Amino acid sequence: MNARRLSRSLMLLTPLLAGCATQVAPWERGHLARPEMALEPYPLEASFRQHVFFSKESVSGGYGVGGGGCGCN
Amino acid sequence: MKITALTLCLLAFGSMATQAAELNAPAPGCRVQTLTGQSSVDPAAFPGKVVYLDFWASWCIPCAKSFPVLDQWQSELGGRGFEVIAINLDEERQEALDFLQQHPVRFTIGADPAGKCPRLYAVRGMPTSYLIDRQGRIREVHEGFKTSDAAGLRARIESLLSER
Numbered sequence: 001m002n003a004r005r006l007s008r009s010l011m012l013l014t015p016l017l018a019g020c021a022t023q024v025a026p027w028e029r030g031h032l033a034r035p036e037m038a039l040e041p042y043p044l045e046a047s048f049r050q051h052v053f054f055s056k057e058s059v060s061g062g063y064g065v066g067g068g069g070c071g072c073n
Numbered sequence: 074m075k076i077t078a079l080t081l082c083l084l085a086f087g088s089m090a091t092q093a094a095e096l097n098a099p100a101p102g103c104r105v106q107t108l109t110g111q112s113s114v115d116p117a118a119f120p121g122k123v124v125y126l127d128f129w130a131s132w133c134i135p136c137a138k139s140f141p142v143l144d145q146w147q148s149e150l151g152g153r154g155f156e157v158i159a160i161n162l163d164e165e166r167q168e169a170l171d172f173l174q175q176h177p178v179r180f181t182i183g184a185d186p187a188g189k190c191p192r193l194y195a196v197r198g199m200p201t202s203y204l205i206d207r208q209g210r211i212r213e214v215h216e217g218f219k220t221s222d223a224a225g226l227r228a229r230i231e232s233l234l235s236e237r
Contacts, residue, residue, distance in 0.1 A: 026198050027162035027191045033132035 094194040096214065100126070100205045103190040105183040108161055108169060114183045116158040116190075117209060123233045124205040127159040128191050131172035133199040139218040140176040146227065147180040153234050154207070160185050162199075206233050 024032070031037060040046045055070065094101050104115040116126040127143065129136040140159075147157045157180035163169040164186050173182065185191070194203060197216060204213040204226075213229060215222070 025188060025191065026196055026201075027128065027130060027188050028164075029199070030130060030132045030164055030168070 094211055097210055099209050100211050101193050103193050105185045108182040108184040114181050119156050121207050122154045122156045125157045126203040128196050129159055129200045130162045131168040135218040136200045140178055142223050144178040160190055
């Protein structure tokens with residue numbers, strides 16, 4: 001009885017967990033390639049913000065060493 | 074017990090590895106519908122021809138770069154027995170059709186939304202192309218496409234064409 005229950009739950013779990021094990025094939029990345037799936041939708045703005053952040057953090061030495069906070073480095 | 078065995082079978086089947094297409098080995102046959110659905114095409118069924126088998130998708134940026142080049146090769150070398158077979162792997166057929174509106178070409182386009190052929194040919198990146206010689210053997214596997222690749226590829230196609 002118990003063995004049957006175990007195997008039944010295995011049967012149910014197998015297809016579910018099989019999904020975790022499969023790799024996304026190179027040709028299955030159509031959805032991932034969509035612009036709205038990008039980690040950074042606005043790369044230019046992101047790099048600008050990153051630069052400002054870096055400059056301001058540099059003032060207090062919290063972000064490595066990079067000038068005095070004017071953003072001109 | 075039977076059910077457990079069945080479960081194990083399912084598990085084993087799910088993780089089965091496929092046989093890869095190898096260099097200098099005969100190109101595996103893989104018949105697919107053309108994108109228009111009017112006929113079918115098998116890249117391995119062109120005896121006596123040099124086949125450039127290309128796996129592409131509408132979302133693949135280098136594919137867009139390659140299409141005008143492939144089209145030019147098809148028109149220039151087609152008479153000498155050169156054949157471009159480009160198998161589309163889009164899940165949405167319409168996206169492939171839109172891509173072809175923007176990049177019109179005159180070579181054969183197959184459609185394999187289920188990904189049967191790229192699995193058989195062990196495609197690892199997009200686009201991947203296979204140069205198949207007149208004897209039907211895979212002579213080169215080319216991953217990706219840069220404009221700077223074109224000259225070298227063309228030279229190798231020419232040398233395959235000059236083989237008898």
